[in-house]
Amino acid sequence: MAGVKDVARLAGVSVATVSRVLNDSAPVTEETRARVLAAVAELGYRPNGVARSLRTDTTRTVGLVIGDILNPFFTELARAVEDEARSAGYSVVIGNADERPGRQDHYVRTLLEQRVDGLLLCPTAEITPLVRDVVRDGGPLVFLDRTLPGLDVPTVRADGTAAIGELVAHLARLGHRRVAFVSGPALLSTGRERTEAFVAALRANGLPVRPEYLEAGDFQAASGRASAARLLDLPEPPEVIFAGDNLMALGALDEIRARGLAIPGDVGLASYDDVPWFTHVDPPVTAIAQPVQDLGRRAVRALLERIARRPVEPEVLAARLVVRRSCGEPGPDRGAEDLAVRPLGAGPQGGDLTKEGSGPA
Amino acid sequence: MAGVKDVARLAGVSVATVSRVLNDSAPVTEETRARVLAAVAELGYRPNGVARSLRTDTTRTVGLVIGDILNPFFTELARAVEDEARSAGYSVVIGNADERPGRQDHYVRTLLEQRVDGLLLCPTAEITPLVRDVVRDGGPLVFLDRTLPGLDVPTVRADGTAAIGELVAHLARLGHRRVAFVSGPALLSTGRERTEAFVAALRANGLPVRPEYLEAGDFQAASGRASAARLLDLPEPPEVIFAGDNLMALGALDEIRARGLAIPGDVGLASYDDVPWFTHVDPPVTAIAQPVQDLGRRAVRALLERIARRPVEPEVLAARLVVRRSCGEPGPDRGAEDLAVRPLGAGPQGGDLTKEGSGPA
DNA sequence: TTGTATGCGTTATCAC
DNA sequence: GTGATAACGCATACAA
Numbered sequence: 001m002a003g004v005k006d007v008a009r010l011a012g013v014s015v016a017t018v019s020r021v022l023n024d025s026a027p028v029t030e031e032t033r034a035r036v037l038a039a040v041a042e043l044g045y046r047p048n049g050v051a052r053s054l055r056t057d058t059t060r061t062v063g064l065v066i067g068d069i070l071n072p073f074f075t076e077l078a079r080a081v082e083d084e085a086r087s088a089g090y091s092v093v094i095g096n097a098d099e100r101p102g103r104q105d106h107y108v109r110t111l112l113e114q115r116v117d118g119l120l121l122c123p124t125a126e127i128t129p130l131v132r133d134v135v136r137d138g139g140p141l142v143f144l145d146r147t148l149p150g151l152d153v154p155t156v157r158a159d160g161t162a163a164i165g166e167l168v169a170h171l172a173r174l175g176h177r178r179v180a181f182v183s184g185p186a187l188l189s190t191g192r193e194r195t196e197a198f199v200a201a202l203r204a205n206g207l208p209v210r211p212e213y214l215e216a217g218d219f220q221a222a223s224g225r226a227s228a229a230r231l232l233d234l235p236e237p238p239e240v241i242f243a244g245d246n247l248m249a250l251g252a253l254d255e256i257r258a259r260g261l262a263i264p265g266d267v268g269l270a271s272y273d274d275v276p277w278f279t280h281v282d283p284p285v286t287a288i289a290q291p292v293q294d295l296g297r298r299a300v301r302a303l304l305e306r307i308a309r310r311p312v313e314p315e316v317l318a319a320r321l322v323v324r325r326s327c328g329e330p331g332p333d334r335g336a337e338d339l340a341v342r343p344l345g346a347g348p349q350g351g352d353l354t355k356e357g358s359g360p361a
Numbered sequence: 362m363a364g365v366k367d368v369a370r371l372a373g374v375s376v377a378t379v380s381r382v383l384n385d386s387a388p389v390t391e392e393t394r395a396r397v398l399a400a401v402a403e404l405g406y407r408p409n410g411v412a413r414s415l416r417t418d419t420t421r422t423v424g425l426v427i428g429d430i431l432n433p434f435f436t437e438l439a440r441a442v443e444d445e446a447r448s449a450g451y452s453v454v455i456g457n458a459d460e461r462p463g464r465q466d467h468y469v470r471t472l473l474e475q476r477v478d479g480l481l482l483c484p485t486a487e488i489t490p491l492v493r494d495v496v497r498d499g500g501p502l503v504f505l506d507r508t509l510p511g512l513d514v515p516t517v518r519a520d521g522t523a524a525i526g527e528l529v530a531h532l533a534r535l536g537h538r539r540v541a542f543v544s545g546p547a548l549l550s551t552g553r554e555r556t557e558a559f560v561a562a563l564r565a566n567g568l569p570v571r572p573e574y575l576e577a578g579d580f581q582a583a584s585g586r587a588s589a590a591r592l593l594d595l596p597e598p599p600e601v602i603f604a605g606d607n608l609m610a611l612g613a614l615d616e617i618r619a620r621g622l623a624i625p626g627d628v629g630l631a632s633y634d635d636v637p638w639f640t641h642v643d644p645p646v647t648a649i650a651q652p653v654q655d656l657g658r659r660a661v662r663a664l665l666e667r668i669a670r671r672p673v674e675p676e677v678l679a680a681r682l683v684v685r686r687s688c689g690e691p692g693p694d695r696g697a698e699d700l701a702v703r704p705l706g707a708g709p710q711g712g713d714l715t716k717e718g719s720g721p722a
Numbered sequence: 723t724t725g726t727a728t729g730c731g732t733t734a735t736c737a738c
Numbered sequence: 739g740t741g742a743t744a745a746c747g748c749a750t751a752c753a754a
Binding site: 044046047048049050051053054059061069070072075076078079082086091093094096106109110112113114115133137221250253254257276277279280281282 | 405407408409410411412414415420422430431433436437439440443447452454455457467470471473474475476494498582611614615618637638640641642643
């Protein structure tokens with residue numbers, strides 16, 4: 001493959017001049033510039049990014065380690081991160097931890113060895129020694145979506161406390177008293193916080209807090225299904241199951257369907273995370289939507305600041321409740337107006353409506 | 362950051378020995394090896410992959426350019442590719458073309474400059490000059506999911522001809538005669554082939570082929586919605602709309618719901634691609650499932666062969682029909698047994714059942 | 723078994 | 739405005 005040398009020879013200039021033209025790092029005669037460009041085109045020269053990175057000690061690349069690439073929340077997040085990074089001239093290398101600390105470490109290590117300029121990490125449950133090391137080293141690092149306890153790292157995340165409060169109040173208003181929650185891993189901020197917010201909301205609304213209604217899942221569909229099964233097998237099963245993320249909601253849905261139960265007649269369902277297909281489930285699923293685009297955008301901006309060695313503040317965005325009809329909300333069994341029909345890709349946070357499904361006027 | 366030199370100095374050996382220990386590329390005394398490893402640990406040394414790649418002319422990295430990261434088909438594919446690549450010691454860098462030739466080229470260029478060892482490309486509709494160049498250069502390249510006409514590149518893809526034939530026969534048996542198809546871009550093999558198979562199947566089943574029932578979409582949700590709108594506005598609208606991919610099916614679903622139409626009463630719906638939530642739509646969506654895992658796995662294997670400079674044959678896998686109830690299939694309106702409840706992540710091609718939803722015995 | 727020295731392709735420093 | 743050359747961090751050919 002052709003290198004700067006070949007280009008230089010063909011254009012009758014030095015390698016230094018070629019480099020100057022390619023990076024316009026110094027003034028060059030219009031004529032020589034043309035000759036160089038012609039040579040580049042003729043040889044089909046493609047600069048060697050590896051060599052360039054070695055020399056400049058920068059890769060114009062950031063790493064993004066997500067929890068689970070099959071989770072629509074994370075793919076939307078990845079999409080947002082990529083858009084923002086690209087517009088800043090950075091490439092994004094995605095690593096899929098699959099919610100496994102081992103995999104996470106694999107990618108963190110790989111990305112670090114690839115010398116990415118910065119790292120966006122949605123940490124898995126455990127604080128691994130590697131992550132601790134990386135934090136200590138002080139390289140550009142931003143936690144996204146999740147925090148880890150006791151680690152001083154700038155974090156961009158959403159807070160669902162208020163939305164969960166609204167949801168529980170909403171359920172209470174609908175007359176429900178037995179509400180169960182399938183949480184994520186307690187070691188994860190997103191797991192712990194949602195549980196705490198849920199319990200607090202129960203208390204605030206005068207609903208009983210029953211330990212057997214607090215299931216511990218792992219954000220994957222299978223655990224949602226297993227938890228739903230245990231809840232439904234209880235002598236006194238809950239009236240509503242609130243899943244801690246969209247995959248566990250899918251799992252719960254699987255279990256409910258498999259038992260031939262009706263929603264919300266036999267059991268209601270609500271979910272943390274909103275995904276496009278929730279509007280097409282029968283009945284449409286009441287959910288809490290995170291500001292995914294914003295999360296991604298801000299995380300990239302924060303990381304770029306860190307890369308520039310500037311300090312950044314943690315950012316906490318608010319999630320919001322989207323009322324549909326899976327919890328026994330009043331409204332027609334089927335209708336046009338009460339189904340959110342938002343353009344896909346616009347993301348859940350577009351618009352300022354906080355309620356859907358109020359039915360025809 | 363610490364380099365081999367520092368490690369060498371601390372361990373009291375030469376840089377060559379350090380390298381030998383780290384890559385065990387040559388025999389080293391157990392004792393010196395221990396000293397080196399100790400030094401590595403003490404310094405928290407992380408090898409510089411950039412320098413290594415420059416020296417060895419290999420990055421142990423492959424590029425994967427997908428059509429759209431918000432499309433579950435592609436994320437499942439990416440997942441499969443990553444798994445297979447990782448087990449072969451390769452990292453995967455994902456680029457999201459967003460179905461735009463410009464973006465595709467951006468990532469192809471970036472990946473090439475990053476000197477990935479091989480490239481997996483799901484080409485967008487147009488043959489761009491860049492892609493033509495890359496093909497001509499003859500580097501390790503494999504097309505995945507889609508082919509481009511007139512380009513001699515090894516391709517791994519699924520063929521839905523038989524499954525589409527089955528679907529149309531299925532619809533004919535249900536008594537439908539007016540069936541419309543929303544295709545992907547005609548420039549894409551996946552767009553063209555599905556259309557051709559559809560038309561051929563109509564003829565084979567004695568159903569009329571009406572030009573106004575052939576809509577041209579672009580594999581994105583918005584186009585599915587627009588196409589559905591046009592079809593439903595026809596003086597004689599189709600009885601069933603068959604969407605060329607899952608996103609256009611989602612768009613069509615949006616439009617149908619927005620009009621307050623009943624499925625399958627007012628209009629039936631079928632989709633190419635199967636996704637987990639199709640089982641939870643009301644009614645569950647009849648679909649054609651692609652062997653996504655296999656596609657990803659085989660593509661990686663093919664690429665590794667090309668990296669090793671060995672020739673590979675194109676691979677064509679079969680898609681299969683999954684009958685549910687969105688086309689007026691008989692069966693209860695709701696039930697446990699007729700809803701596919703497959704573990705998420707196992708993927709649509711697990712098992713050999715070709716029908717779901719036959720109802721209780 | 724170990725050490726020395728060269729070069730990978732580029733950018734940047736310094737002279738001219 | 740341009741050219742010669744050192745250096746980036748590592749792997750390896752060759753020497754010992």
